[in-house]
Amino acid sequence: MFFNSLSFAIFLPIVFLLYWFVFNKNKTTQNAVLIVASYYFYSCWDWRFLFLLVFSTLLDYFSAIMMENSTTDKKRKIWLWLTIGINLGFLGVFKYYDFFVQSFADLLNGFGFQTNPVLLKLILPVGISFYTFHGLSYVIDIYYKRITAERNFIDYSLFVSYFPLLVAGPIERATHLLPQVKIKRHFNFEKAKEGVYQIIWGLVKKVVIADSCATYANAVFDNYESMNSLSLMLGAVYFAFQIYGDFSGYSDIALGTSKLFGIDLLKNFNYPYFSRDIAEFWRRWHISLSSWFRDYLYIPLGGSQGGMWMKVRNTFIIFLVSGFWHGANWTFIIWGLLNAIYFLPLLLRNKNRSNMGEIEMGWNFNSVKAILNILGTFVLTTVAWIFFRANSISEAIGYIQKMVTDFHFDSQYLSNERYNFELLLLVLVFVFVEWFNRSKVEPLSGKASWIKVTLAIMALLALGVYSDYKEFIYFQF
Amino acid sequence: MKKFINKIALYTFFILLIGNGIAFLSLYVLGKSQLYKNQFVKNGVKEKHFDYVVLGSSTGLTTLDTKLIDKTLNTSGLNISMDDTSLSSHYLMLQYFLSLGKTTDQLILCVTPGDLQNPVNELNNNDYRFLTEVQDTLIYNYYDRMEQGGLKVLAYSKFMPILGVSYYNNELFYPSLYAFLKPNKRNRFDDKGNFTYPQIKNNIEKGIVSNIETSYLNPSFLKIKKLCKQKGIDLVVYQSPIYRKNVVFPTNEDFKIINHSTILPEELFYDNIHVNSKGRTFCTLAFCKEIKNP
Numbered sequence: 005m006f007f008n009s010l011s012f013a014i015f016l017p018i019v020f021l022l023y024w025f026v027f028n029k030n031k032t033t034q035n036a037v038l039i040v041a042s043y044y045f046y047s048c049w050d051w052r053f054l055f056l057l058v059f060s061t062l063l064d065y066f067s068a069i070m071m072e073n074s075t076t077d078k079k080r081k082i083w084l085w086l087t088i089g090i091n092l093g094f095l096g097v098f099k100y101y102d103f104f105v106q107s108f109a110d111l112l113n114g115f116g117f118q119t120n121p122v123l124l125k126l127i128l129p130v131g132i133s134f135y136t137f138h139g140l141s142y143v144i145d146i147y148y149k150r151i152t153a154e155r156n157f158i159d160y161s162l163f164v165s166y167f168p169l170l171v172a173g174p175i176e177r178a179t180h181l182l183p184q185v186k187i188k189r190h191f192n193f194e195k196a197k198e199g200v201y202q203i204i205w206g207l208v209k210k211v212v213i214a215d216s217c218a219t220y221a222n223a224v225f226d227n228y229e230s231m232n233s234l235s236l237m238l239g240a241v242y243f244a245f246q247i248y249g250d251f252s253g254y255s256d257i258a259l260g261t262s263k264l265f266g267i268d269l270l271k272n273f274n275y276p277y278f279s280r281d282i283a284e285f286w287r288r289w290h291i292s293l294s295s296w297f298r299d300y301l302y303i304p305l306g307g308s309q310g311g312m313w314m315k316v317r318n319t320f321i322i323f324l325v326s327g328f329w330h331g332a333n334w335t336f337i338i339w340g341l342l343n344a345i346y347f348l349p350l351l352l353r354n355k356n357r358s359n360m361g362e363i364e365m366g367w368n369f370n371s372v373k374a375i376l377n378i379l380g381t382f383v384l385t386t387v388a389w390i391f392f393r394a395n396s397i398s399e400a401i402g403y404i405q406k407m408v409t410d411f412h413f414d415s416q417y418l419s420n421e422r423y424n425f426e427l428l429l430l431v432l433v434f435v436f437v438e439w440f441n442r443s444k445v446e447p448l449s450g451k452a453s454w455i456k457v458t459l460a461i462m463a464l465l466a467l468g469v470y471s472d473y474k475e476f477i478y479f480q481f
Numbered sequence: 482m483k484k485f486i487n488k489i490a491l492y493t494f495f496i497l498l499i500g501n502g503i504a505f506l507s508l509y510v511l512g513k514s515q516l517y518k519n520q521f522v523k524n525g526v527k528e529k530h531f532d533y534v535v536l537g538s539s540t541g542l543t544t545l546d547t548k549l550i551d552k553t554l555n556t557s558g559l560n561i562s563m564d565d566t567s568l569s570s571h572y573l574m575l576q577y578f579l580s581l582g583k584t585t586d587q588l589i590l591c592v593t594p595g596d597l598q599n600p601v602n603e604l605n606n607n608d609y610r611f612l613t614e615v616q617d618t619l620i621y622n623y624y625d626r627m628e629q630g631g632l633k634v635l636a637y638s639k640f641m642p643i644l645g646v647s648y649y650n651n652e653l654f655y656p657s658l659y660a661f662l663k664p665n666k667r668n669r670f671d672d673k674g675n676f677t678y679p680q681i682k683n684n685i686e687k688g689i690v691s692n693i694e695t696s697y698l699n700p701s702f703l704k705i706k707k708l709c710k711q712k713g714i715d716l717v718v719y720q721s722p723i724y725r726k727n728v729v730f731p732t733n734e735d736f737k738i739i740n741h742s743t744i745l746p747e748e749l750f751y752d753n754i755h756v757n758s759k760g761r762t763f764c765t766l767a768f769c770k771e772i773k774n775p
Contacts, residue, residue: 010632024482191482200489454492461496465647466654471609 005048006475007257008210015045020264024191031188035162038265042167046131049171053129056094061164063090064139068146068153084147088140095136098126103332131171133329137296139164142178144300151178159185166267168258172251172478174272174292181269189266198449199263204460205446206256207468210476213434214249215469216427217242225393228403232412236403238428243393244386245431248277250477251290256446275442277385277435278363280377282346283356285385293329297322312352319351320344330392335400339391346384362443430467497643504638504646507657512613514660516668518563519574519611523581525667530584532556535674536571537591537719539564544721544741544756545589546765547673553769560674562591563610568701569602573611573623575705579712580619587715590705593754594695594720594728602701604628608635609649615639677758678751685724685753690743694729706735717772722764724753739771 005011019041027037047054064087071083102123109121142163145151154160162185169176224231224239231239255272262269270292279285286294302322308315320341327340350356363378365371387404394400441447448456511517515525533556535545541562551558561574571590578585604627614620615638624636638645646653659666670676697703709716716736720728722745730738741764749760756764 191485193482193485196485457492458496462500465500465643466650468647468650470648470650471652 045167202260209249209253211468217246236407500643504642517610533587541591
């Protein structure tokens with residue numbers, strides 16, 4: 005069941021009405037209905053993976069209690085590593101086993117040893133990377149005594165399986181979400197209205213922007229060898245907007261949906277393409293994952309406390325792990341590596357925290373510099389996205405090579421397919437709308453909101469891509 | 482809470498009202514145009530009777546040139562083929578053609594071996610083009626029968642046109658704006674319903690010819706055959722060239738088969754299953770010869 009599907013459009017109002025009208029007695033009944041809804045939501049992909057979700061919930065729930073009850077640090081550590089080991093073990097088997105075995109076999113074959121690797125070819129349970137990290141943050145926080153173990157199983161189950169964030173995040177923290185599920189929620193008109201606006205804007209991002217761009221980007225990436233420089237450049241730019249619209253649109257729908265139930269989720273995107281450097285980009289893109297890696301990997305590894313060498317080493321580690329988190333393919337690892345390389349000059353010059361404030365525009369040199377920096381950062385991230393999108397490293401290199409050496413800029417593909425110059429216009433309008441609303445959660449609220457909402461719905465109806473349906477990209481992770 | 486639900490309900494009603502109004506207008510304008518083949522047959526073709534009509538998918542659209550046939554055989558023909566469709570759509574198109582009060586002596590049915598032996602009919606990619614006629618029972622019943630799933634977007638557009646028009650916005654809504662400005666514009670076919678692929682160097686892989694056997698399992702084919710018999714239409718099954726394939730038809734005595742699967746030289750192909758403009762002339766002349774001399 006996807007957020008942009010008819011089944012979700014039926015599911016959500018039913019859960020909403022049950023939640024506020026039938027099971028609104030206390031927080032336990034509210035939580036219970038959300039758990040049932042979440043399990044149903046998850047089972048719509050493959051009911052067999054529900055066992056995995058239940059197992060993960062039970063494992064983290066009991067090990068957190070055992071950890072808290074342990075009298076010695078050694079026992080606490082054993083429980084921590086046992087939980088981490090089992091959680092990552094599942095992730096490893098389902099997501100990475102085939103990759104490691106195949107890579108090892110390729111390496112041996114390279115040395116002349118013939119191998120016939122046994123591959124599992126398992127279906128990846130949807131959302132496994134998200135809820136595994138979700139649970140890990142909880143047990144690590146317990147270990148470091150940042151929070152106390154949750155004893156109420158219903159509350160904890162909802163924390164793990166809450167359907168708006170279950171399959172593609174944001175990756176929540178127990179310190180943020182658990183306190184909200186432990187109290188009864190009361191209906192708040194303003195919050196619900198914000199939620200609806202955010203859902204509508206998320207749908208616009210996904211169905212209008214991402215899916216329109218996908219039509220073009222897919223055609224270019226799938227046939228890059230016959231494309232000229234202009235088409236390849238546009239293909240890369242459209243993919244940049246596809247993945248942004250797709251993932252941030254999903255996050256907006258998740259946050260908006262959650263607001264309808266009176267629960268706030270962590271912000272996951274903050275207009276990342278308006279970043280002035282790559283460090284700022286990573287503070288604005290997939291925020292819940294970036295901060296997860298910062299808090300549970302970068303800082304435990306020593307963070308920036310041990311001098312420049314340790315800072316550089318740790319930065320490279322988190323970018324490589326982040327790339328690998330996305331998928332078992334060398335392309336994701338190279339994507340992570342490229343971002344680490346982009347980050348390096350900032351790190352060496354201690355400039356990685358120089359663009360912390362909001363962008364202020366005026367008729368001055370600083371504004372021109374800011375715009376050039378934004379464009380430069382966008383180009384860098386777009387080049388990195390080519391590796392993210394390509395099926396192999398050689399394909400990505402071939403794509404970039406053709407893009408910068410072909411030197412043909414006629415509108416080859418652009419003029420004769422269903423999406424031509426109008427798509428460019430659509431993307432530009434989208435960029436302007438986001439730019440002028442960059443201080444807000446979404447552009448629909450504020451003055452004349454009903455006109456903006458009407459326009460957004462009209463855009464959904466008139467510009468949305470439905471007959472060429474596309475799934476959310478991040479579901480595969 | 483009540484305020485929230487009331488507002489949502491009111492807003493939904495408002496959007497549906499406006500949206501359906503626009504969608505209705507969109508279908509109305511498109512229905513008066515000649516953009517797609519069904520609208521062309523209805524609004525752009527004045528003749529009532531034809532000696533023959535060519536019916537099929539993209540191969541039917543691009544292999545036989547009705548203008549050349551008419552010139553060669555001194556006949557009057559029309560191409561009512563529609564690309565990206567299959568026998569179920571062809572059957573619908575034939576029914577629709579006849580329902581407009583038009584008649585033909587002969588039906589040249591362009592088939593593909595896979596489609597001909599496919600026992601299961603599904604909705605085709607370009608069936609949405611008939612949506613302008615969804616109020617017609619023939620079209621509505623077709624959508625209702627062919628669409629799968631809970632929400633039959635095309636069939637339910639009879640009552641709520643916003644469904645089909647927004648689902649196929651790129652294919653229906655924008656073309657309707659275009660059709661409003663240019664009502665006589667046709668979507669890639671000429672005034673006799675033909676289209677041709679350009680003569681460019683093809684990239685087809687070389688190899689030896691192999692046989693493909695086909696059979697008449699498609700229920701829509703059987704319905705077409707039955708309808709032809711009822712209406713006294715002479716059915717001719719035409720197989721266009723397929724690169725490196727020799728289509729083998731089961732013998733029958735009910736209809737004539739013109740099998741051109743292997744007649745075309747390699748350079749006259751546009752791709753594996755389509756001919757280029759020279760290939761079209763080649764096939765059309767060969768067709769004329771065979772139809773004249775059975």
